[in-house]
Amino acid sequence: MYCCDSFLLRSFAYFTIKDRLPQILTRVIDTLHRHKNEFFEEHGEKGIEAEKNTISILSKLRNELQTDKPLVSLDDKLPDVPLWNQYLEYQQNLLDGNEQPSWFQSPWLYVECYMYRRIHEALVHNPPIDDYDVFKEAKVQVFFESQQAIIALCTYLQELLKNIEDLDEKQLQEEFFKLLQVSLWGNKCDLSISAGEDNSQKASPLKLLDNLKTFILVDDMESIWSLLINSKKRRTSKEVTRVDIVLDNAGYELITDLVLADFLLSSKLVTEIHFHGKCIPWYVSDTTKQDFNWTIKQLQSANNRWMSRCGMNWEGSIKKGVLVYHDHMFWTLPHEFCSMAQVATDLYTELQKSHLIIFKGDLNYRKLTGDRKWEFTVPFHQALNKFHPAPLCSLRTLKSDVQVGLKPGQVEQFVTSEPDWMICGKYGVVQFDASL
Ligand SMILES: O=P(O)(O)OC[C@H]1O[C@](O)(CO)[C@@H](O)[C@@H]1O
Protein backbone atom coordinates (compact mmCIF):
# COMPACT_ATOMS: atom_id res chain seq x y z
CA MET A 1 0.00 0.00 0.00
CA TYR A 2 1.30 3.47 -0.75
CA CYS A 3 0.23 6.65 0.89
CA CYS A 4 1.31 10.20 1.64
CA ASP A 5 5.07 10.02 1.05
CA SER A 6 5.11 7.87 -2.02
CA PHE A 7 2.16 9.82 -3.33
CA LEU A 8 4.36 12.70 -4.39
CA LEU A 9 6.52 10.30 -6.34
CA ARG A 10 3.53 8.96 -8.17
CA SER A 11 3.02 12.03 -10.23
CA PHE A 12 0.42 10.46 -12.52
CA ALA A 13 -1.76 9.79 -9.49
CA TYR A 14 -1.24 13.35 -8.30
CA PHE A 15 -2.04 14.76 -11.73
CA THR A 16 -5.19 12.62 -11.93
CA ILE A 17 -6.57 13.84 -8.64
CA LYS A 18 -5.51 17.42 -9.06
CA ASP A 19 -6.54 17.93 -12.69
CA ARG A 20 -8.32 15.04 -14.35
CA LEU A 21 -10.94 14.27 -11.69
CA PRO A 22 -12.07 17.90 -11.30
CA GLN A 23 -12.29 18.11 -15.10
CA ILE A 24 -14.51 15.04 -15.15
CA LEU A 25 -16.72 16.57 -12.45
CA THR A 26 -16.97 19.79 -14.42
CA ARG A 27 -18.09 17.85 -17.48
CA VAL A 28 -20.70 16.00 -15.46
CA ILE A 29 -22.08 19.30 -14.16
CA ASP A 30 -22.14 20.70 -17.67
CA THR A 31 -23.94 17.61 -18.99
CA LEU A 32 -26.67 17.93 -16.36
CA HIS A 33 -27.03 21.60 -17.14
CA ARG A 34 -27.38 20.99 -20.87
CA HIS A 35 -30.09 18.38 -20.29
CA LYS A 36 -32.24 20.64 -18.15
CA ASN A 37 -34.97 20.91 -20.79
CA GLU A 38 -35.12 17.17 -21.17
CA PHE A 39 -35.61 16.78 -17.39
CA PHE A 40 -38.35 19.40 -17.51
CA GLU A 41 -40.14 17.71 -20.39
CA GLU A 42 -40.00 14.35 -18.66
CA HIS A 43 -40.66 15.28 -15.06
CA GLY A 44 -41.82 18.92 -14.99
CA GLU A 45 -40.66 21.22 -12.18
CA LYS A 46 -39.51 18.23 -10.11
CA GLY A 47 -36.97 17.42 -12.82
CA ILE A 48 -35.55 20.95 -12.77
CA GLU A 49 -35.39 20.93 -8.98
CA ALA A 50 -33.53 17.60 -9.02
CA GLU A 51 -31.08 18.86 -11.64
CA LYS A 52 -30.32 21.97 -9.55
CA ASN A 53 -29.80 19.94 -6.37
CA THR A 54 -27.54 17.44 -8.09
CA ILE A 55 -25.42 20.22 -9.58
CA SER A 56 -25.04 21.86 -6.20
CA ILE A 57 -23.98 18.57 -4.56
CA LEU A 58 -21.47 17.94 -7.33
CA SER A 59 -20.02 21.47 -7.14
CA LYS A 60 -19.55 20.92 -3.42
CA LEU A 61 -17.89 17.58 -4.15
CA ARG A 62 -15.47 19.26 -6.57
CA ASN A 63 -14.63 21.81 -3.92
CA GLU A 64 -14.02 19.10 -1.29
CA LEU A 65 -11.65 17.41 -3.69
CA GLN A 66 -9.74 20.53 -4.68
CA THR A 67 -9.30 21.68 -1.10
CA ASP A 68 -8.26 18.22 0.14
CA LYS A 69 -11.14 17.80 2.59
CA PRO A 70 -11.60 14.55 4.55
CA LEU A 71 -13.42 11.73 2.80
CA VAL A 72 -16.88 11.26 4.28
CA SER A 73 -19.05 8.20 4.59
CA LEU A 74 -21.69 7.41 2.01
CA ASP A 75 -25.27 8.06 2.82
CA ASP A 76 -27.71 6.47 0.40
CA LYS A 77 -29.73 3.30 0.44
CA LEU A 78 -27.77 1.20 -2.02
CA PRO A 79 -26.55 -2.21 -0.81
CA ASP A 80 -22.84 -1.40 -1.18
CA VAL A 81 -22.93 1.44 1.41
CA PRO A 82 -21.80 -0.65 4.43
CA LEU A 83 -18.83 -1.97 2.46
CA TRP A 84 -17.77 1.52 1.37
CA ASN A 85 -18.09 2.85 4.90
CA GLN A 86 -16.13 -0.06 6.37
CA TYR A 87 -13.44 0.62 3.81
CA LEU A 88 -13.24 4.25 4.94
CA GLU A 89 -12.90 3.09 8.54
CA TYR A 90 -10.15 0.74 7.49
CA GLN A 91 -8.31 3.66 5.85
CA GLN A 92 -8.79 5.68 9.04
CA ASN A 93 -7.28 2.89 11.11
CA LEU A 94 -4.27 2.79 8.81
CA LEU A 95 -3.63 6.41 9.75
CA ASP A 96 -3.69 5.48 13.48
CA GLY A 97 -6.81 7.51 14.03
CA ASN A 98 -4.79 10.77 14.23
CA GLU A 99 -5.63 11.95 10.79
CA GLN A 100 -8.69 11.68 8.57
CA PRO A 101 -8.17 10.17 5.13
CA SER A 102 -8.51 12.98 2.60
CA TRP A 103 -8.48 13.29 -1.17
CA PHE A 104 -4.73 13.82 -1.54
CA GLN A 105 -3.72 11.69 1.45
CA SER A 106 -5.29 8.38 0.47
CA PRO A 107 -4.48 5.67 -2.03
CA TRP A 108 -5.15 6.78 -5.57
CA LEU A 109 -7.23 3.72 -6.48
CA TYR A 110 -9.53 4.30 -3.54
CA VAL A 111 -9.99 8.03 -4.09
CA GLU A 112 -10.73 7.65 -7.78
CA CYS A 113 -13.33 4.92 -7.23
CA TYR A 114 -14.77 6.98 -4.39
CA MET A 115 -15.34 9.97 -6.67
CA TYR A 116 -17.39 7.92 -9.15
CA ARG A 117 -19.44 6.48 -6.30
CA ARG A 118 -20.06 9.97 -4.88
CA ILE A 119 -21.26 11.16 -8.31
CA HIS A 120 -23.71 8.29 -8.26
CA GLU A 121 -24.80 9.15 -4.73
CA ALA A 122 -25.59 12.72 -5.82
CA LEU A 123 -28.00 11.35 -8.42
CA VAL A 124 -29.48 8.68 -6.16
CA HIS A 125 -30.44 11.45 -3.73
CA ASN A 126 -32.34 13.22 -6.46
CA PRO A 127 -35.25 11.34 -7.90
CA PRO A 128 -36.75 11.59 -10.51
CA ILE A 129 -33.36 11.84 -12.26
CA ASP A 130 -31.77 9.16 -10.07
CA ASP A 131 -31.28 6.67 -12.88
CA TYR A 132 -29.83 9.21 -15.30
CA ASP A 133 -26.41 8.12 -16.62
CA VAL A 134 -24.28 11.28 -16.75
CA PHE A 135 -21.76 9.57 -19.03
CA LYS A 136 -24.24 8.10 -21.49
CA GLU A 137 -23.92 10.96 -23.95
CA ALA A 138 -20.12 10.59 -24.16
CA LYS A 139 -20.40 6.82 -24.57
CA VAL A 140 -22.94 7.18 -27.38
CA GLN A 141 -20.77 9.75 -29.11
CA VAL A 142 -17.65 7.55 -29.21
CA PHE A 143 -19.72 4.65 -30.43
CA PHE A 144 -20.77 6.68 -33.46
CA GLU A 145 -17.31 8.13 -33.96
CA SER A 146 -15.93 4.59 -34.19
CA GLN A 147 -18.46 3.55 -36.87
CA GLN A 148 -15.91 2.81 -39.60
CA ALA A 149 -13.81 0.61 -37.35
CA ILE A 150 -16.94 -1.18 -36.11
CA ILE A 151 -18.08 -1.86 -39.69
CA ALA A 152 -14.60 -3.17 -40.58
CA LEU A 153 -14.70 -5.54 -37.63
CA CYS A 154 -18.25 -6.80 -38.19
CA THR A 155 -17.51 -7.36 -41.88
CA TYR A 156 -14.34 -9.27 -41.05
CA LEU A 157 -16.18 -11.46 -38.55
CA GLN A 158 -19.05 -12.27 -40.90
CA GLU A 159 -16.63 -13.23 -43.69
CA LEU A 160 -14.70 -15.41 -41.27
CA LEU A 161 -17.83 -17.16 -40.02
CA LYS A 162 -18.78 -18.22 -43.56
CA ASN A 163 -16.09 -20.90 -43.61
CA ILE A 164 -15.12 -21.25 -39.99
CA GLU A 165 -15.96 -24.98 -40.08
CA ASP A 166 -13.27 -25.53 -42.72
CA LEU A 167 -10.39 -23.90 -40.86
CA ASP A 168 -7.63 -26.20 -39.64
CA GLU A 169 -6.09 -25.84 -36.21
CA LYS A 170 -3.30 -23.53 -37.36
CA GLN A 171 -5.73 -21.20 -39.16
CA LEU A 172 -8.04 -21.16 -36.17
CA GLN A 173 -5.12 -20.22 -33.95
CA GLU A 174 -4.15 -17.37 -36.28
CA GLU A 175 -7.66 -15.96 -36.22
CA PHE A 176 -7.82 -16.30 -32.45
CA PHE A 177 -4.57 -14.37 -32.05
CA LYS A 178 -5.85 -11.63 -34.34
CA LEU A 179 -9.13 -11.15 -32.51
CA LEU A 180 -7.45 -11.31 -29.12
CA GLN A 181 -5.14 -8.50 -30.19
CA VAL A 182 -8.04 -6.49 -31.60
CA SER A 183 -9.68 -6.77 -28.19
CA LEU A 184 -6.43 -5.79 -26.46
CA TRP A 185 -5.98 -2.63 -28.54
CA GLY A 186 -9.67 -1.86 -28.21
CA ASN A 187 -8.71 -0.92 -24.67
CA LYS A 188 -6.96 2.22 -25.92
CA CYS A 189 -10.41 3.76 -26.29
CA ASP A 190 -11.36 4.74 -22.75
CA LEU A 191 -12.79 8.11 -21.87
CA SER A 192 -11.50 8.54 -18.36
CA ILE A 193 -7.87 8.99 -19.41
CA SER A 194 -8.88 11.82 -21.76
CA ALA A 195 -11.27 13.31 -19.18
CA GLY A 196 -14.19 12.50 -21.48
CA GLU A 197 -12.76 13.89 -24.73
CA ASP A 198 -12.94 12.01 -28.01
CA ASN A 199 -10.82 8.86 -27.91
CA SER A 200 -12.50 6.76 -30.57
CA GLN A 201 -11.07 4.15 -32.92
CA LYS A 202 -10.82 5.60 -36.44
CA ALA A 203 -8.38 3.44 -38.37
CA SER A 204 -9.18 -0.08 -39.54
CA PRO A 205 -8.29 -2.29 -36.58
CA LEU A 206 -7.13 -5.44 -38.36
CA LYS A 207 -4.63 -3.71 -40.62
CA LEU A 208 -2.84 -2.20 -37.65
CA LEU A 209 -2.06 -5.44 -35.84
CA ASP A 210 1.33 -6.24 -37.36
CA ASN A 211 2.68 -2.78 -36.60
CA LEU A 212 1.43 -2.94 -33.03
CA LYS A 213 2.96 -6.33 -32.25
CA THR A 214 6.22 -4.82 -30.97
CA PHE A 215 4.30 -2.86 -28.35
CA ILE A 216 3.04 -6.00 -26.60
CA LEU A 217 5.32 -6.20 -23.57
CA VAL A 218 4.04 -9.54 -22.29
CA ASP A 219 2.66 -11.95 -24.86
CA ASP A 220 1.11 -15.09 -23.37
CA MET A 221 -1.19 -15.76 -26.32
CA GLU A 222 0.29 -19.23 -26.90
CA SER A 223 -0.57 -20.38 -23.36
CA ILE A 224 -4.13 -19.10 -23.66
CA TRP A 225 -4.48 -20.88 -27.00
CA SER A 226 -3.22 -24.17 -25.53
CA LEU A 227 -5.76 -23.96 -22.74
CA LEU A 228 -8.64 -23.39 -25.15
CA ILE A 229 -7.71 -25.90 -27.83
CA ASN A 230 -6.99 -28.62 -25.27
CA SER A 231 -10.30 -28.08 -23.56
CA LYS A 232 -12.05 -28.25 -26.96
CA LYS A 233 -10.31 -31.54 -27.77
CA ARG A 234 -11.07 -33.08 -24.40
CA ARG A 235 -14.68 -31.93 -24.16
CA THR A 236 -17.44 -34.50 -24.45
CA SER A 237 -20.69 -33.43 -26.11
CA LYS A 238 -22.43 -32.72 -22.81
CA GLU A 239 -19.62 -30.71 -21.26
CA VAL A 240 -19.34 -26.96 -21.07
CA THR A 241 -16.30 -24.78 -21.71
CA ARG A 242 -16.91 -21.41 -20.18
CA VAL A 243 -15.00 -18.17 -20.72
CA ASP A 244 -15.76 -15.10 -18.60
CA ILE A 245 -14.93 -11.61 -19.84
CA VAL A 246 -14.77 -8.89 -17.21
CA LEU A 247 -15.68 -5.97 -19.41
CA ASP A 248 -14.18 -2.53 -19.45
CA ASN A 249 -15.30 0.26 -21.79
CA ALA A 250 -18.48 0.54 -23.83
CA GLY A 251 -18.30 1.76 -27.45
CA TYR A 252 -15.61 0.36 -29.70
CA GLU A 253 -13.92 -1.76 -27.02
CA LEU A 254 -17.17 -3.56 -26.22
CA ILE A 255 -17.59 -4.41 -29.93
CA THR A 256 -14.11 -5.97 -29.97
CA ASP A 257 -15.10 -8.09 -26.94
CA LEU A 258 -18.35 -9.19 -28.57
CA VAL A 259 -16.51 -10.11 -31.77
CA LEU A 260 -14.01 -12.17 -29.79
CA ALA A 261 -16.87 -13.84 -27.90
CA ASP A 262 -18.71 -14.67 -31.14
CA PHE A 263 -15.54 -16.15 -32.64
CA LEU A 264 -14.95 -18.33 -29.56
CA LEU A 265 -18.51 -19.63 -29.67
CA SER A 266 -18.71 -20.11 -33.45
CA SER A 267 -15.38 -21.96 -33.59
CA LYS A 268 -16.62 -24.17 -30.74
CA LEU A 269 -13.51 -23.38 -28.78
CA VAL A 270 -15.96 -22.54 -25.99
CA THR A 271 -19.62 -23.24 -25.37
CA GLU A 272 -20.54 -20.33 -23.08
CA ILE A 273 -19.41 -16.74 -22.68
CA HIS A 274 -20.21 -14.79 -19.53
CA PHE A 275 -19.78 -11.02 -19.57
CA HIS A 276 -19.43 -8.99 -16.37
CA GLY A 277 -20.34 -5.30 -16.39
CA LYS A 278 -20.81 -2.44 -13.93
CA CYS A 279 -23.96 -1.76 -11.89
CA ILE A 280 -23.46 2.02 -11.93
CA PRO A 281 -21.85 4.52 -14.33
CA TRP A 282 -18.11 4.13 -13.77
CA TYR A 283 -14.80 5.66 -14.93
CA VAL A 284 -16.74 7.54 -17.62
CA SER A 285 -16.84 4.88 -20.30
CA ASP A 286 -17.27 1.53 -18.50
CA THR A 287 -20.05 -0.76 -19.68
CA THR A 288 -23.34 -0.97 -17.76
CA LYS A 289 -26.25 -3.27 -18.58
CA GLN A 290 -28.01 -0.36 -20.25
CA ASP A 291 -24.96 0.26 -22.48
CA PHE A 292 -24.75 -3.43 -23.31
CA ASN A 293 -28.39 -3.67 -24.37
CA TRP A 294 -28.22 -0.36 -26.23
CA THR A 295 -25.17 -1.54 -28.18
CA ILE A 296 -26.82 -4.78 -29.31
CA LYS A 297 -29.95 -2.83 -30.38
CA GLN A 298 -27.87 -0.28 -32.30
CA LEU A 299 -26.14 -3.01 -34.22
CA GLN A 300 -29.38 -4.79 -35.01
CA SER A 301 -30.92 -1.67 -36.48
CA ALA A 302 -27.80 -0.44 -38.29
CA ASN A 303 -27.94 0.23 -42.03
CA ASN A 304 -24.83 -1.80 -42.64
CA ARG A 305 -25.83 -5.43 -43.21
CA TRP A 306 -22.80 -6.91 -41.45
CA MET A 307 -23.35 -4.78 -38.41
CA SER A 308 -27.00 -5.73 -38.26
CA ARG A 309 -26.18 -9.38 -38.78
CA CYS A 310 -23.79 -9.26 -35.81
CA GLY A 311 -26.50 -7.60 -33.72
CA MET A 312 -29.05 -10.29 -34.65
CA ASN A 313 -26.62 -13.13 -33.92
CA TRP A 314 -25.65 -11.71 -30.56
CA GLU A 315 -29.25 -11.18 -29.58
CA GLY A 316 -29.86 -14.82 -30.59
CA SER A 317 -26.93 -16.05 -28.46
CA ILE A 318 -28.28 -14.12 -25.48
CA LYS A 319 -31.70 -15.71 -25.96
CA LYS A 320 -30.13 -19.16 -26.22
CA GLY A 321 -28.24 -18.54 -22.98
CA VAL A 322 -24.78 -19.07 -24.46
CA LEU A 323 -23.97 -15.36 -24.08
CA VAL A 324 -24.79 -14.23 -20.56
CA TYR A 325 -24.52 -10.76 -19.03
CA HIS A 326 -23.92 -10.41 -15.29
CA ASP A 327 -23.32 -7.49 -13.00
CA HIS A 328 -22.18 -7.37 -9.41
CA MET A 329 -21.57 -4.49 -7.01
CA PHE A 330 -18.06 -5.77 -6.29
CA TRP A 331 -16.81 -4.36 -9.62
CA THR A 332 -17.66 -0.84 -8.43
CA LEU A 333 -16.08 -1.09 -5.00
CA PRO A 334 -12.55 0.17 -4.29
CA HIS A 335 -11.36 -3.28 -3.21
CA GLU A 336 -8.53 -5.11 -4.87
CA PHE A 337 -9.43 -8.47 -6.35
CA CYS A 338 -7.51 -10.51 -3.76
CA SER A 339 -10.25 -9.59 -1.29
CA MET A 340 -13.08 -10.81 -3.55
CA ALA A 341 -13.28 -14.22 -1.89
CA GLN A 342 -14.18 -12.56 1.45
CA VAL A 343 -16.05 -9.45 0.27
CA ALA A 344 -18.06 -11.01 -2.57
CA THR A 345 -18.02 -14.76 -2.00
CA ASP A 346 -20.93 -15.33 -4.41
CA LEU A 347 -19.04 -13.66 -7.26
CA TYR A 348 -15.85 -15.57 -6.48
CA THR A 349 -17.80 -18.85 -6.52
CA GLU A 350 -19.38 -17.88 -9.85
CA LEU A 351 -15.97 -17.15 -11.37
CA GLN A 352 -14.66 -20.50 -10.16
CA LYS A 353 -16.99 -22.11 -12.73
CA SER A 354 -14.95 -20.55 -15.52
CA HIS A 355 -12.22 -22.18 -17.60
CA LEU A 356 -10.67 -18.81 -18.40
CA ILE A 357 -11.38 -15.31 -17.11
CA ILE A 358 -10.34 -12.41 -19.33
CA PHE A 359 -9.92 -9.13 -17.46
CA LYS A 360 -10.14 -6.16 -19.79
CA GLY A 361 -8.38 -2.89 -19.22
CA ASP A 362 -6.23 -0.83 -16.98
CA LEU A 363 -8.41 -0.45 -13.92
CA ASN A 364 -8.93 -4.22 -13.72
CA TYR A 365 -5.14 -4.63 -13.93
CA ARG A 366 -4.65 -2.21 -11.06
CA LYS A 367 -7.15 -4.16 -8.97
CA LEU A 368 -5.60 -7.50 -9.94
CA THR A 369 -2.18 -6.33 -8.76
CA GLY A 370 -3.46 -4.32 -5.79
CA ASP A 371 -2.12 -1.16 -7.51
CA ARG A 372 1.15 -1.57 -5.66
CA LYS A 373 4.48 -0.18 -6.74
CA TRP A 374 5.84 -3.61 -7.67
CA GLU A 375 9.23 -4.20 -9.21
CA PHE A 376 8.61 -4.74 -12.93
CA THR A 377 10.08 -8.25 -12.75
CA VAL A 378 7.84 -9.55 -9.96
CA PRO A 379 5.87 -12.52 -11.33
CA PHE A 380 2.21 -11.84 -12.20
CA HIS A 381 1.24 -14.79 -10.01
CA GLN A 382 2.83 -13.17 -6.97
CA ALA A 383 1.19 -9.80 -7.61
CA LEU A 384 -2.23 -11.50 -7.78
CA ASN A 385 -1.78 -12.24 -4.09
CA LYS A 386 -3.75 -15.51 -4.05
CA PHE A 387 -6.53 -14.32 -6.32
CA HIS A 388 -7.06 -17.46 -8.42
CA PRO A 389 -10.72 -18.29 -9.00
CA ALA A 390 -9.75 -19.89 -12.36
CA PRO A 391 -7.01 -19.51 -15.00
CA LEU A 392 -7.02 -15.85 -15.89
CA CYS A 393 -5.51 -13.31 -18.21
CA SER A 394 -5.34 -9.57 -18.53
CA LEU A 395 -5.75 -7.74 -21.85
CA ARG A 396 -4.63 -4.26 -20.97
CA THR A 397 -3.06 -1.21 -22.53
CA LEU A 398 -0.83 0.56 -20.02
CA LYS A 399 -2.46 3.71 -18.67
CA SER A 400 -1.16 3.75 -15.11
CA ASP A 401 2.15 3.15 -13.44
CA VAL A 402 1.89 -0.45 -12.37
CA GLN A 403 3.39 -3.32 -14.33
CA VAL A 404 4.64 -6.76 -13.36
CA GLY A 405 5.98 -9.86 -15.08
CA LEU A 406 8.53 -8.16 -17.32
CA LYS A 407 11.93 -9.62 -18.19
CA PRO A 408 14.99 -8.12 -16.49
CA GLY A 409 16.21 -5.19 -18.56
CA GLN A 410 13.12 -5.18 -20.78
CA VAL A 411 11.98 -1.66 -20.03
CA GLU A 412 15.32 -0.01 -19.58
CA GLN A 413 15.20 0.67 -23.32
CA PHE A 414 12.21 3.02 -23.05
CA VAL A 415 12.52 4.54 -19.62
CA THR A 416 14.67 7.43 -20.76
CA SER A 417 13.43 7.92 -24.30
CA GLU A 418 9.73 7.51 -23.43
CA PRO A 419 9.17 8.66 -19.86
CA ASP A 420 5.39 8.26 -20.23
CA TRP A 421 5.49 4.65 -21.55
CA MET A 422 3.35 3.42 -18.67
CA ILE A 423 0.55 5.91 -19.01
CA CYS A 424 0.18 6.72 -22.69
CA GLY A 425 -1.76 3.61 -23.79
CA LYS A 426 0.78 2.79 -26.50
CA TYR A 427 1.99 -0.43 -24.86
CA GLY A 428 -0.09 -3.47 -23.97
CA VAL A 429 0.04 -6.85 -22.27
CA VAL A 430 -1.64 -10.22 -22.81
CA GLN A 431 -0.69 -11.66 -19.45
CA PHE A 432 -1.75 -15.09 -18.27
CA ASP A 433 -1.73 -16.94 -14.96
CA ALA A 434 -2.81 -20.55 -14.90
CA SER A 435 -1.90 -21.76 -11.46
CA LEU A 436 -4.66 -22.20 -8.95
O1 LIG B 1 -10.66 1.96 -19.05
P1 LIG B 1 -9.42 1.53 -18.37
O2 LIG B 1 -8.50 0.82 -19.31
O3 LIG B 1 -9.66 0.71 -17.14
O4 LIG B 1 -8.66 2.82 -17.96
C1 LIG B 1 -9.08 3.60 -16.90
C2 LIG B 1 -8.21 4.77 -16.71
O5 LIG B 1 -8.43 5.31 -15.49
C3 LIG B 1 -7.28 5.27 -14.66
O6 LIG B 1 -7.66 4.51 -13.58
C4 LIG B 1 -6.80 6.63 -14.35
O7 LIG B 1 -7.78 7.53 -14.19
C5 LIG B 1 -6.19 4.64 -15.40
O8 LIG B 1 -5.76 3.53 -14.77
C6 LIG B 1 -6.76 4.48 -16.76
O9 LIG B 1 -6.22 5.52 -17.45
Ligand SMILES: [Mn+2]
Ligand atom coordinates in the same frame (compact mmCIF):
# COMPACT_ATOMS: atom_id res chain seq x y z
MN1 LIG C 1 -12.65 1.89 -18.29
